[in-house]
Amino acid sequence: MSTSQDLQARVTQGPIQNLLNLSRNRISQDGVLHLINAFATSGNTTEVQASIEEPWVHKESVMNLIYLAVQTCRNITEITICKDKNLFQLGIRFPHYLEKVESDVSRLNLCKPEIQHAGFNQRVHENCARLQELRWSHVELHSDEAEMLVRILLPLPELKKFGLMSSSIMPAGMDYLILGLQNCQAIEELNLGHMKLGSAAVPKLVLGLREMPSLKRLILNHNSIGDDGCCILTEALRNMHYMEEINLSHNKIGDPGLTTLAAVLLEMQNLKRINLSGNTPSSAGGAKLMEALAYCKCMEELLLSQNGFGSRTAVKLACCLPHMTNLKVLHLQNNNIGPEGGMELARALVACRLLEEISLKLCGVTDDASKSLSQGFRQCPSMEEIILSWNALGDGGAQELASALAGMEKLKVLDLEKNRIGACGASKLAEELVKCPEIQFIRLWDNPVPRGLAENLTSQDPRLCFSFY
Numbered sequence: 001m002s003t004s005q006d007l008q009a010r011v012t013q014g015p016i017q018n019l020l021n022l023s024r025n026r027i028s029q030d031g032v033l034h035l036i037n038a039f040a041t042s043g044n045t046t047e048v049q050a051s052i053e054e055p056w057v058h059k060e061s062v063m064n065l066i067y068l069a070v071q072t073c074r075n076i077t078e079i080t081i082c083k084d085k086n087l088f089q090l091g092i093r094f095p096h097y098l099e100k101v102e103s104d105v106s107r108l109n110l111c112k113p114e115i116q117h118a119g120f121n122q123r124v125h126e127n128c129a130r131l132q133e134l135r136w137s138h139v140e141l142h143s144d145e146a147e148m149l150v151r152i153l154l155p156l157p158e159l160k161k162f163g164l165m166s167s168s169i170m171p172a173g174m175d176y177l178i179l180g181l182q183n184c185q186a187i188e189e190l191n192l193g194h195m196k197l198g199s200a201a202v203p204k205l206v207l208g209l210r211e212m213p214s215l216k217r218l219i220l221n222h223n224s225i226g227d228d229g230c231c232i233l234t235e236a237l238r239n240m241h242y243m244e245e246i247n248l249s250h251n252k253i254g255d256p257g258l259t260t261l262a263a264v265l266l267e268m269q270n271l272k273r274i275n276l277s278g279n280t281p282s283s284a285g286g287a288k289l290m291e292a293l294a295y296c297k298c299m300e301e302l303l304l305s306q307n308g309f310g311s312r313t314a315v316k317l318a319c320c321l322p323h324m325t326n327l328k329v330l331h332l333q334n335n336n337i338g339p340e341g342g343m344e345l346a347r348a349l350v351a352c353r354l355l356e357e358i359s360l361k362l363c364g365v366t367d368d369a370s371k372s373l374s375q376g377f378r379q380c381p382s383m384e385e386i387i388l389s390w391n392a393l394g395d396g397g398a399q400e401l402a403s404a405l406a407g408m409e410k411l412k413v414l415d416l417e418k419n420r421i422g423a424c425g426a427s428k429l430a431e432e433l434v435k436c437p438e439i440q441f442i443r444l445w446d447n448p449v450p451r452g453l454a455e456n457l458t459s460q461d462p463r464l465c466f467s468f469y
Helices: 003-013 029-042 055-059 062-072 120-127 143-153 171-181 199-209 226-237 255-265 283-293 311-323 338-351 367-378 395-405 423-433 451-460
Strands: 019-023 047-053 076-082 087-093 107-111 133-137 161-165 189-191 217-219 245-247 273-275 301-303 329-331 357-359 385-387 413-415 441-443
Touching: 143 171, 171 199, 199 226, 226 255, 255 283, 283 311, 311 338, 338 367, 367 395, 395 423, 423 451
Parallel strands: 019 047, 076 107, 107 133, 133 161, 161 189, 189 217, 217 245, 245 273, 273 301, 301 329, 329 357, 357 385, 385 413, 413 441
Antiparallel strands: 047 087, 076 087
């Protein structure tokens, strides 16, 4: 009996898991069809996600793989094709368990697609009348190809998520794309990250944004919109009070753009996630931003890494943290907040009862701030991950953190890579780690711990991770 036949027999025997990962099982394309058919007719599951990794995925054209997916079932919720990983993934709901039969594709994720087949648009349109997610990455879209893409978007009133990432597109092609997006009233998420968009592209983009009343998540990371583009974009955001996520990381935005954005954030009380990492503001621009963030009371993820913020900005942030009682993730890595900023942030953590992850990597944190930070971390009962790598913590700082471990019952990861922790600090961490079964590992790579001691501590508890060269 072949592998696909074995699987078909297993499917018909009883309930199965919703996730099915099949890697290098020599399943042919016909085998995929038979396998999905077995799921559909078994009555043993309501939905399944089947991940198939086979060499033929890389050899086949994307259109052929999509055609294969469409043949499997008309209740597909996900199609992911990642040719560089030989991955073909399907998510399917089965109508015999649904109150309403979903006879359409509702998600289509494509990696490195080849848009060449003349009948591609028509085929997708026929089978994806209520498509909800459409994602493309690593494509080069010429004007005629962008126009083809618009033919998919225009008739899809239920499209909720659209992504065109890490791709290049001609200006005329962007015009076609925006034209299509303007007709997608249900869009909630727009992702144009890594698209090399400059400030000149923003006015056209804004035309599309103004026709998206349902937009909640805007992702434009790793572009070059600069201050001019940010100011133009902000005008479109001014009336979008229901935004939940804004990602403008790595966009060469300085004080003018950040100050304009800060004025709009005052009205965005539903904002849950903002990523402004990798921009170029000064302390003055940072202070304006922090003042505005105090009004974002629903904030869950605040990502402000690599902005050149100093202790002054950290102090301002500490003043607004008590207003962010829903905050779960705080990333400040690669900002020179120093001991003063670290201590002020630590005192403010008492209000962050839901905080799960904090990153202060490469922030100039020293032993002077370690006691305050340790006390602050203990005030966060939900804390799972603390990143303090590439700082200047010594044995004193390690001992303070070690003393706090037992009080952090949900902590899983403590990253202390590239600090100045020696034998005393490492030994104290090992001593306290024994009392903390929930911790998965403490990373101590590249610290001046004697090799013999490091090997001995690791043999006693492998969760202490040292680097051995």
